[in-house]
Each structure stands twice: as structure tokens, then as C-alpha cells.
Amino acid sequence: MDLTKLNKIPKKSSLLLQFAGLVTIATYVLYRIIINDYALAGILTLSIVPLAISMYLEWNNRANLIQKQLTLIIICIAISYSCFTLGYKGLLYLFPTIFVIFFLFNLKTALLLSFIYSLVSLLLALNIEESHVVIRYSIAILDCLIFGAIFSHVVNKQKQALLYFANTDELTGVYNRKRLIKTLTLLLQEYALNGTQSSILLLDLDHFKKVNDKFGHLIGDEVLRITAQILKTHTPDDAEVIRYGGEEFLIVLAGLDMDQASIIAQVLIERISALKISQIQGNITCSIGVNSLPATNIDQWLADCDKALYQAKSDGRDRYILAQELKPTHYSNKKDYVDTKRVQPNQ
Numbered sequence: 001m002d003l004t005k006l007n008k009i010p011k012k013s014s015l016l017l018q019f020a021g022l023v024t025i026a027t028y029v030l031y032r033i034i035i036n037d038y039a040l041a042g043i044l045t046l047s048i049v050p051l052a053i054s055m056y057l058e059w060n061n062r063a064n065l066i067q068k069q070l071t072l073i074i075i076c077i078a079i080s081y082s083c084f085t086l087g088y089k090g091l092l093y094l095f096p097t098i099f100v101i102f103f104l105f106n107l108k109t110a111l112l113l114s115f116i117y118s119l120v121s122l123l124l125a126l127n128i129e130e131s132h133v134v135i136r137y138s139i140a141i142l143d144c145l146i147f148g149a150i151f152s153h154v155v156n157k158q159k160q161a162l163l164y165f166a167n168t169d170e171l172t173g174v175y176n177r178k179r180l181i182k183t184l185t186l187l188l189q190e191y192a193l194n195g196t197q198s199s200i201l202l203l204d205l206d207h208f209k210k211v212n213d214k215f216g217h218l219i220g221d222e223v224l225r226i227t228a229q230i231l232k233t234h235t236p237d238d239a240e241v242i243r244y245g246g247e248e249f250l251i252v253l254a255g256l257d258m259d260q261a262s263i264i265a266q267v268l269i270e271r272i273s274a275l276k277i278s279q280i281q282g283n284i285t286c287s288i289g290v291n292s293l294p295a296t297n298i299d300q301w302l303a304d305c306d307k308a309l310y311q312a313k314s315d316g317r318d319r320y321i322l323a324q325e326l327k328p329t330h331y332s333n334k335k336d337y338v339d340t341k342r343v344q345p346n347q
């Protein structure tokens with residue numbers, strides 16, 4: 001399944017749901033006008049306006065959760081009023097709105113809101129209904145609340161699992177590259193708005209091919225897993241560790257400047273070289289490129305960090321290099337680095 005298509009599903013279903021609501025309410029408003037009930041027609045029309053705005057924003061990819069929640073609350077108020085004037089006919093509209101509440105609020109808030117909404121509407125319906133009718137509806141509405149809560153709980157769990165698998169590298173358990181663009185875009189925006197510093201480290205294990213060749217791919221995999229653990233343990237809690245390529249990891253340090261990022265780079269180099277794996281003789285080392293904002297865009301941020309990493313490799317590995325310290329002419333392309341590798345085969 002193409003996971004990128006997943007993003008389009010909520011937009012389509014949300015538009016469809018809102019369209020169904022709009023048509024239902026609009027038809028009902030027409031009916032109330034025909035039978036000269038202008039008061040209820042007016043109140044319901046008030047709920048059509050935010051719904052139409054909400055659909056327009058959704059269509060233009062500008063919808064946000066707060067505006068959707070407000071729209072739903074206005075519709076709930078209109079439906080409560082219709083319970084007061086229509087009795088059980090108004091109560092019928094409670095059921096679908098309760099389900100929508102569970103999809104637009106978190107579980108606790110949705111339970112509280114739909115409970116208050118149902119209670120108020122049932123009490124208002126008493127205006128024209130016998131109490132035994134209202135009690136019958138109360139039981140049905142309670143069922144709806146319970147099923148709504150269970151259903152949204154299960155869907156949320158599945159959504160979390162899907163997000164986890166879509167964003168996680170299977171071998172190491174850290175983020176995969178899908179996470180990258182979103183995180184770096186946010187940090188560039190933060191820098192442009194508030195001047196908040198952020199840095200990235202591009203870390204590559206040294207001579208990893210030799211580890212595979214000498215000890216086998218399974219041991220190589222184990223080294224990658226342990227490295228990922230070290231990166232997670234020795235970086236701040238809010239740092240994002242991303243598996244960037246085969247034996248390459250990108251560490252995103254939000255809010256940290258070049259000096260702070262350098263300290264972390266040095267710690268990681270020391271921790272990785274201190275690593276003892278029983279099946280492997282000798283040390284595992286790594287090289288790191290460090291690049292801090294400003295950067296004109298994500299590509300430049302990453303490309304300059306990549307150059308710093310290549311220079312760290314060329315300068316003898318087991319070290320970090322700051323992108324800011326690179327001379328513009330130094331290692332302008334990867335060929336220079338490949339040539340350097342070729343003359344040091346036994347390193």
C-alpha cells in the first residue's frame with residue numbers, strides 16, 4: 001500500500017461527511033420554511049454557515065481542528081434547540097452528531113461533551129414529550145455514547161499503530177526518512193520567525209563494509225541497532241534520531257546551536273568508539289558532519305552537512321567537522337572524497 005496516499009483519506013472522508021451534513025440540514029431548513037416555521041429554520045441556517053466555511057477551508061487545505069470543533073458545537077446547539085421545538089424528531093439528530101464528536105475531540109473531552117449535549121437535549125425535549133418517551137431515548141443515546149467511545153478508541157489505536165509503522169525504521173526502531181522533511185521544515189520556520197537555533201548531525205559508521213565482510217550481515221545489523229540505541233540515549237529527549245541511509249543516521253537537535261551540537265557530536269563519537277561487542281574485535285568508530293542554522297532551505301542544510309561529513313571522513317574519520325568551518329572550495333564534490341578513500345585502503 002502506498003502510505004503517502006493515507007494523507008488524502010481523512011480529507012476526502014471529512015469533506016464527504018460535511019457535505020452529507022450540509023445537504024441534510026439544508027433540506028430540513030427548506031422544509032421548515034415551507035411549513036412556516038421560520039424560528040427553527042433560522043437557527044438551523046446559522047449552523048449551515050460555519051459548515052459551508054469549514055468545507056471551503058477543507059477544500060483549500062486550510063482547515064484546522066479548532067474551526068471544525070467550533071462548527072460542530074454550533075450544530076449541537078441548533079440540534080438541542082430543535083429538541084425543544086420538535087421533541088423526539090429533534091432527538092433523532094443526536095445520534096450522528098455524537099459519533100462526529102468522538103472523531104473531533106479526544107476521548108475524555110468527547111465523552112464529557114456528548115454527555116452534556118445529550119442531557120441538555122433530552123431535558124429540552126421534555127418540553128413537548130412524555131417522560132416515558134424521553135427515558136426510552138435516554139437508553140438509546142447511552143448505548144450510542146458507549147459504542148461511540150469504544151469505536152473511536154479502537155480507531156485511534158489503529159491510527160497510532162499505522163503512524164508508528166509508517167515513520168519507524170524496522171531494523172533500528174528510530175525514525176525513518178519520512179519524518180525528515182516535516183521536522184526540518186518546522187525548524188526552518190521557527191528560525192525565520194523567532195531566530196530559534198537548531199542543528200543537525202549526519203553520522204556515518206566508519207568502514208562499516210568491513211564489519212559486514214568480516215563478521216557477516218547479522219552482526220552488522222546488531223551494530224546498527226546498538227548504534228541507534230546509543231544515539232537515542234546520549235542525545236536530548238526531544239532530539240530526533242533518523243536512519244538516513246544504510247549506516248548513516250541524522251540527528252535533529254531542535255533549539256541547539258553549533259557549540260551545543262558540537263558537544264553532543266563529541267559525546268557520540270566517544271560513546272561509539274567505547275562500544276564493546278563480543279563478536280567484534282577492534283573498535284567501531286564514526287564520523288559526523290555538523291550543520292547549524294541558518295540555511296536557505298532543507299536541501300542546502302542537508303547538503304552542507306553532508307559535505308562536512310565527507311570532510312570528516314577524508315581527514316581520517318573518527319571525528320566531527322562543522323559545516324560552517326568548511327572552505328567553499330574544499331571537497332566541492334564527492335569524487336574528491338572517493339579519491340581520498342582509494343589511496344587509504346587499509347585504514
Ligand SMILES: Nc1nc2c(ncn2[C@@H]2O[C@H](COP(=O)(O)OP(=O)(O)OP(=O)(O)O)[C@@H](O)[C@H]2O)c(=O)[nH]1
Nearest residue numbers: 204205206207208209210212217218220221246247
Ligand atoms: N548489515 C547491514 N549492512 C548494511 C545495511 N545497510 C547498508 N549496509 C552496508 O553498509 C556498507 C556501507 O559501505 P560503504 O558505503 O562503502 O561505507 P563504509 O564501508 O562504512 O566506509 P566509509 O563510510 O567510507 O567509512 C555496505 O557494505 C552496505 O552493504 C543494513 O541494513 N545492514
